[in-house]
Amino acid sequence: MAHLIAEECEKLTRAFSGFGGLGVEEKELVSVIGNWRHEPEKRSHFRRGCAAPLFNAEVENFERWEDDFVKHLKAEFARFKNVVLLWAMHPWERDARWANHVLHKAHPFAILVEIACTRSTEELLGARRAYHTLFHHSLEEDVAYRVKESNAQLLVGLVSSYRYEGSHVDEERAKLEAKALNDAIKKAGAKKPIENEDIIRILTTRSKPHLKVTFKFYKEMYGKSIEEDIAGDKCLQETVQCLRSPPIYFCKIINRAFKDGAEKNTKEALTRVIVSRSEIDMAEIKEVYHKQYGVKLEDVIAKSTHGNYRDALLSLVTGKEQES
Known part of the structure; x- marks a missing residue:
């Protein structure tokens, strides 16, 4: 009997903790709850036996959850529900809500870059329409108002972009723009590369096939990829990575x-x-x-x-x- 209780306690601890990964073993929890529903002494044994990081036993008369672990559990239990909710949501609404969350909860701007650079022209337009409907502002308006960093102009240009999606590429123009990018990066002066008008114009208006050819010429002409040359600017580097190969x-x-x-x-x-x-x-x-x-x-x-x-x-x- 003691061996069986020990096994169930181990299963319960593993189910709650999610050590080494993400998520909680809900099925194992439900199984143990069913078996222990009329046996409070087993739950007491579990609380005393596993202690930290789940419980703090150094309190009078009872074992209490550690506050940090309560927060951890809420996050882990929420993961499955979030997957289901996001999966069922219209992609335009999903992107609009992610963008709004970034702008109002100080999340990484990389999410805005992802939405702007890895969606098709129509998908990005749909996300902007959904944002307008849901939050009564335009996406570009909120980006311009809420982003105070030096990457604001680039992000506004990216989210408001409407790119050509055909396959035609002007290789001569791509070469010229590879040179313009290199000049802007190497001769930035007082301005950061991410504030350079040529960089912003090229990255926010050119088609993705055109940019891939431009980036190819950049490496051929200067011996290093553009990503290597802008390694010190995370937002600019993420933009190039998303545009080159999602x-x-x-x-x-x-x-x-x-x-x-x-x-x-x-x-x-x-x-x-x-x-x-x-x-x-x-x-x-x-x-x-x-x-x-x-x-x-x-x-x-x-x-x-x-x-x-x-x-x-x-x-x-x-x-x-x-x-x-």
Whole structure:
């Protein structure tokens, strides 16, 4: 009997903690709740036995949850619900709400860059329309008002962009603009490169095929990629990465979420990327991830996440329902 209780306590601790990953094992919790519903002494044994980081036993007469762990549990339980909510939401509304959250909750501007640079012209226009309907301001208006950093002009240009989406590329113009980019980066002077008018104009107006050719010429002409030359400017570098190859960019975002000690925003990016790209370029993201990191994306998700959250992510990544 003692052995069985110890096993259930271990299962409960594992289900609550999600140590080494993201999410909570809801199914295991439900199983134990059913078995223990009339046995409060087992719950008391569990609280005393696992102690920190879940409980603080150094209080009079009872074992209390650690405050930090209560916050952790709320976040972990919320992950599955957030996946479902975001998956069911119209993509335009989803992007509009993410953008609004960035602007009002001081989240990383990388999310605005993602929305502006990895959506099609019509998708970005739809997100702007949804933002206007939901929040009674234009997206570009709120970006201009709320972003005080030196990247404000670039971000306004990106979110208000309406790019040509055909395949035609003027290679001579691409070469000239590769030179203009290099001149702006190397001879920035008092202004930062991200404030340079040529850089802003090229990155916010040119088609993505044109920019890919421009970036190719840049490396051929100057021996280094443009990303290397703007390594000191995170927002500018993320813009170039998103415009050049969304799958490579998203693989980096996904991989950061699995790192030990990843911050809350970094972990939340996993849900955002999997949900938003599941029907767009997930096959390419999986291929790039395997090539970049030597492991299948679905294997990393299976190992590093837990419970219904894990199953939902795997369903979106593989297109298959996960077995219980």
